[in-house]
Amino acid sequence: MITAILFTLCMAVAVGVFFYQLWRRFQLLRSAAPVSRFDRIPERIRTVLVYAFGQRKFVRRNPGAERSAGWMHFFIFWGFFVLSIQILTMFGRAYSDSFVVPGFGPHLLGRPYSLLRDFMEVAVLFWVGVGLVRWISHAPRLYGFLPPERGVRDKSHLEAYVILIFIGLIMVAGLIYDGGRIAARSENAQQIGGAQWAPFSTLVGLGLVKTLGVTYAHQASDVAWWVHNLIVLVFLDLLPPSKHFHIITAIPNIFFSKLEPKGQLSKQDLENASRFGTSHIDHFTWKQVLDMFSCTECGRCSSNCPATATQKPLAPRQLLLDLRDYLYRHQDEMIKKRSRRGSENDTDVAEVGENIVGSVIQDETLWSCLTCRACEEACPPMIEYVDKIVDMRRHLVQEESRFPKELTRTFKNMETQSNPWGIDSEQRFEWAAGMNIPTLADKPDAEFLYYVGCAGSYDDRNKKTTQAFVRVLQKAGVDFACLGREELCNGETARRLGNEYLYQSMAQMLIETLNNYRVRKIIVNCPHCFNTIKNEFPQFGGSYEVIHASDLVHQLVTSGRLKIAPEFSKRTVYHDSCYYGRYNDVFDEPRMLLSRAGARVHEMQRHRKFAMCCGAGGGRMWIEEDPNKRVNLLRTEQALQTDPEVIAVSCPYCMTMLSDGIKAKQLEDKVQTLDVMEIIDQATRSA
Amino acid sequence: MKILVPIKRVPDPATTIRVLPDGSGIATDNIKWVINPFDEIALEEALRIKERQGAGDVVLVSIGQQSWQEQLRTGLAMGADRAILVKAEQPVDTFAVARILAKIVADEKPELVIIGKQAIDDDSNQVGQILAELLGWPQATFASKIEIADGRCTVIREADGGLETVAFTLPAVITTDLRLNEPRYASLPGIMKARKKPLKEIAVDTLGLDLHPRVKIKAMKAPQKRQAGRKLSSVQELVQALHTEAKVI
Numbered sequence: 001m002i003t004a005i006l007f008t009l010c011m012a013v014a015v016g017v018f019f020y021q022l023w024r025r026f027q028l029l030r031s032a033a034p035v036s037r038f039d040r041i042p043e044r045i046r047t048v049l050v051y052a053f054g055q056r057k058f059v060r061r062n063p064g065a066e067r068s069a070g071w072m073h074f075f076i077f078w079g080f081f082v083l084s085i086q087i088l089t090m091f092g093r094a095y096s097d098s099f100v101v102p103g104f105g106p107h108l109l110g111r112p113y114s115l116l117r118d119f120m121e122v123a124v125l126f127w128v129g130v131g132l133v134r135w136i137s138h139a140p141r142l143y144g145f146l147p148p149e150r151g152v153r154d155k156s157h158l159e160a161y162v163i164l165i166f167i168g169l170i171m172v173a174g175l176i177y178d179g180g181r182i183a184a185r186s187e188n189a190q191q192i193g194g195a196q197w198a199p200f201s202t203l204v205g206l207g208l209v210k211t212l213g214v215t216y217a218h219q220a221s222d223v224a225w226w227v228h229n230l231i232v233l234v235f236l237d238l239l240p241p242s243k244h245f246h247i248i249t250a251i252p253n254i255f256f257s258k259l260e261p262k263g264q265l266s267k268q269d270l271e272n273a274s275r276f277g278t279s280h281i282d283h284f285t286w287k288q289v290l291d292m293f294s295c296t297e298c299g300r301c302s303s304n305c306p307a308t309a310t311q312k313p314l315a316p317r318q319l320l321l322d323l324r325d326y327l328y329r330h331q332d333e334m335i336k337k338r339s340r341r342g343s344e345n346d347t348d349v350a351e352v353g354e355n356i357v358g359s360v361i362q363d364e365t366l367w368s369c370l371t372c373r374a375c376e377e378a379c380p381p382m383i384e385y386v387d388k389i390v391d392m393r394r395h396l397v398q399e400e401s402r403f404p405k406e407l408t409r410t411f412k413n414m415e416t417q418s419n420p421w422g423i424d425s426e427q428r429f430e431w432a433a434g435m436n437i438p439t440l441a442d443k444p445d446a447e448f449l450y451y452v453g454c455a456g457s458y459d460d461r462n463k464k465t466t467q468a469f470v471r472v473l474q475k476a477g478v479d480f481a482c483l484g485r486e487e488l489c490n491g492e493t494a495r496r497l498g499n500e501y502l503y504q505s506m507a508q509m510l511i512e513t514l515n516n517y518r519v520r521k522i523i524v525n526c527p528h529c530f531n532t533i534k535n536e537f538p539q540f541g542g543s544y545e546v547i548h549a550s551d552l553v554h555q556l557v558t559s560g561r562l563k564i565a566p567e568f569s570k571r572t573v574y575h576d577s578c579y580y581g582r583y584n585d586v587f588d589e590p591r592m593l594l595s596r597a598g599a600r601v602h603e604m605q606r607h608r609k610f611a612m613c614c615g616a617g618g619g620r621m622w623i624e625e626d627p628n629k630r631v632n633l634l635r636t637e638q639a640l641q642t643d644p645e646v647i648a649v650s651c652p653y654c655m656t657m658l659s660d661g662i663k664a665k666q667l668e669d670k671v672q673t674l675d676v677m678e679i680i681d682q683a684t685r686s687a
Numbered sequence: 688m689k690i691l692v693p694i695k696r697v698p699d700p701a702t703t704i705r706v707l708p709d710g711s712g713i714a715t716d717n718i719k720w721v722i723n724p725f726d727e728i729a730l731e732e733a734l735r736i737k738e739r740q741g742a743g744d745v746v747l748v749s750i751g752q753q754s755w756q757e758q759l760r761t762g763l764a765m766g767a768d769r770a771i772l773v774k775a776e777q778p779v780d781t782f783a784v785a786r787i788l789a790k791i792v793a794d795e796k797p798e799l800v801i802i803g804k805q806a807i808d809d810d811s812n813q814v815g816q817i818l819a820e821l822l823g824w825p826q827a828t829f830a831s832k833i834e835i836a837d838g839r840c841t842v843i844r845e846a847d848g849g850l851e852t853v854a855f856t857l858p859a860v861i862t863t864d865l866r867l868n869e870p871r872y873a874s875l876p877g878i879m880k881a882r883k884k885p886l887k888e889i890a891v892d893t894l895g896l897d898l899h900p901r902v903k904i905k906a907m908k909a910p911q912k913r914q915a916g917r918k919l920s921s922v923q924e925l926v927q928a929l930h931t932e933a934k935v936i
Contacts, residue, residue, distance in 0.1 A: 398874060403872075416701065501878070
């Protein structure tokens with residue numbers, strides 16, 4: 001009776017505190033800016049099944065993370081689900097000594113459940129042990145804590161130890177509780193159907209009887225009951241203020257994750273907007289705030305980030321935690337602002353806190369991002385980073401006009417000559433001289449438009465790739481035409497750099513040109529053009545079938561329209577570009593083509609989904625980089641570890657970065673950098 | 688302080704210029720127009736002076752056709768306060784430009800005129816100097832640094848083979864050189880605001896000025912394409928060629 005009253009009091013206080021905290025966090029979420037994430041529910045449920053319940057990102061091969069840590073999480077995650085029944089049972093035992101959760105009685109699920117429970121308690125205990133050993137011995141070094149992670153590095157990791165010890169104690173207490181009961185009262189053992197249904201509890205119980213005697217074993221069981229239940233209650237109250245809040249928010253965060261194409265940035269309504277980027281904490285959307293709730297500080301993002309790896313000031317984990325901590329410090333103001341918004345005219349409500357861009361988040365941090373998405377690919381609760389960084393870049397460029405000064409030239413070049421190089425737009429089609437390539441003006445009914453893009457039109461090295469690809473198309477008799485001098489830049493660079501205004505005006509001009517010619521099928525040989533035309537142009541009324549070069553050529557080869565001889569027998573390493581690979585899941589076609597051409601294809605340690613950026617993405621192509629900390633050199637070194645004769649790429653920016661890397665290493669005589677289409681071109685000649 | 692910044696519309700420097708077949712001028716189709724880069728530097732400097740002083744009035748003026756508004760709007764987006772377009776259908780020569788500007792100065796009464804040292808289309812490098820003469824104001828050309836304090840102005844100017852520092856009292860005319868500053872990129876709120884900033888149009892014939900051209904363009908010709916070089920096999924051959932063909936030795 002006294003136990004029941006005491007426990008009820010404890011529970012009331014703990015659960016009250018928990019729900020109060022949860023309610024505040026929920027209000028904080030509601031005070032954030034709106035975004036629509038309630039569509040496509042079946043797909044969302046599927047995502048939750050795969051990534052939350054399937055723990056997909058934990059248990060797969062990932063060169064940037066330890067797999068054992070992934071399995072640890074898998075078991076603790078499932079332990080929580082399985083043992084929630086045990087927790088309810090033990091709470092109920094405060095009121096009735098024979099309480100069981102309905103359905104879990106001795107004749108229904110009780111026996112198999114107690115077997116599963118025993119197994120999970122031991123498994124979780126084992127993995128908690130592994131976790132503790134990891135923390136004590138090597139985890140901080142393995143998961144980054146590189147220079148940009150100042151906050152995480154200097155922070156005490158008390159939280160991690162407390163939680164691991166708590167979980168361990170809950171398991172131990174559960175085993176002692178059940179073991180003590182089984183040992184002390186044989187009828188209980190009868191009830192559960194014998195030792196085989198609770199093998200580990202029975203073992204613990206026998207041990208207790210042996211060491212303490214029957215009476216004390218029973219008392220130990222009572223003490224374990226209190227320890228178990230009190231730790232669970234304290235744990236509950238520690239969730240909302242700690243990184244373990246993810247236990248509650250991660251599944252919703254996965255549910256509400258982005259379902260639009262990964263490469264599609266949000267469209268800004270520039271005509272009716274009162275601001276043109278994110279500069280204050282209350283500008284973030286509720287999903288972005290949910291991201292901040294859900295970070296568990298594991299560091300998979302930072303350990304996959306090429307900027308972090310080259311000592312840039314950006315580390316995705318640090319960025320997110322800086323935002324989260326600032327958000328939590330301003331929780332009351334955020335909530336107050338929302339209640340004010342209800343009563344007054346909602347546009348006039350002042351912003352919360354200071355301008356965070358330049359203070360909480362440094363400009364340099366934002367400019368370091370390559371928008372390569374390695375962080376997002378790695379993140380188990382599917383936190384989005386690139387959108388936040390681009391939103392803040394939008395503020396810097398559009399509102400403050402503050403950016404690395406070399407970008408002024410880039411933007412103006414795009415405005416006046418429709419290419420970031422600033423070369424006269426009349427020279428756009430000069431690569432085609434003497435190649436007898438029709439333009440759409442000559443041949444408006446061509447099946448395909450080959451959209452070349454700026455790099456393939458103006459950059460001397462990449463013009464060779466363009467010519468090689470055209471030779472392949474001509475050889476296969478593909479019915480195509482180009483836009484010639486009418487071709488315009490699609491503005492991808494401007495959009496990634498945060499210059500949405502420039503991007504939109506460029507995209508609209510190009511879409512107008514394409515629609516005037518009633519273009520339906522577009523071939524490209526540039527992942528940046530591919531991503532923008534395919535995934536972003538539909539936002540502005542440009543919907544086309546966009547086919548990348550290796551897809552088309554692979555079809556031509558399989559259908560027999562293009563003959564290639566498998567005589568390119570060089571040792572070749574394929575470098576995945578971010579915007580074909582991670583963004584658009586183009587992994588297989590270029591590799592299949594290389595094999596068809598006879599290349600001996602090797603892989604870098606970081607390839608496919610985990611490939612590292614060349615250093616040019618997100619507009620970084622146009623930003624000066626410290627010569628000692630270059631991403632392209634790091635990637636070149638990774639490629640050289642496979643001892644290649646050829647580095648194959650399928651992106652003009654990757655071509656520039658990696659061939660520069662090879663030049664810097666003075667290995668031009670030994671290692672060639674070639675586009676996949678150049679290799680195919682060679683292979684068709686010998687066929 | 689009120690600063691007048693005259694700007695000229697010129698072809699983007701990256702554009703390939705093609706002379707019309709009859710030699711009367713250049714083909715203007717497909718040309719991207721921009722503010723003359725030296726004038727853009729002048730505007731940037733005016734905006735910086737205004738920002739340093741905390742107050743001021745930066746007035747743009749341009750002489751040309753209706754479509755030149757576009758460049759004035761760009762200047763307003765960068766931060767100029769208002770603009771004047773003196774509408775002239777026919778091209779005007781440097782002397783006429785200086786006279787028009789002198790008239791605008793008389794009406795607007797700025798304390799300072801900052802203008803590019805030359806326009807990159809005809810490279811005359813005359814307007815600033817003629818304007819100062821017409822106004823009877825001090826002038827500092829090819830400025831690479833400008834400092835203003837208590838109505839006195841110190842300018843470091845890029846002379847041949849060195850730097851010269853000149854000081855004078857305002858009002859004055861300053862022409863800008865390349866290294867004075869790096870012009871800003873217009874912000875989006877700037878672009879939005881620029882749409883509503885005042886842009887006054889004045890027909891050139893209402894000014895009552897004698898604008899008949901002193902300079903007449905007789906013909907234009909594209910520069911000759913550079914000939915490909917020739918590889919010679921010996922020093923002797925080179926000396927021979929320099930002597931008989933190039934006639935330099």
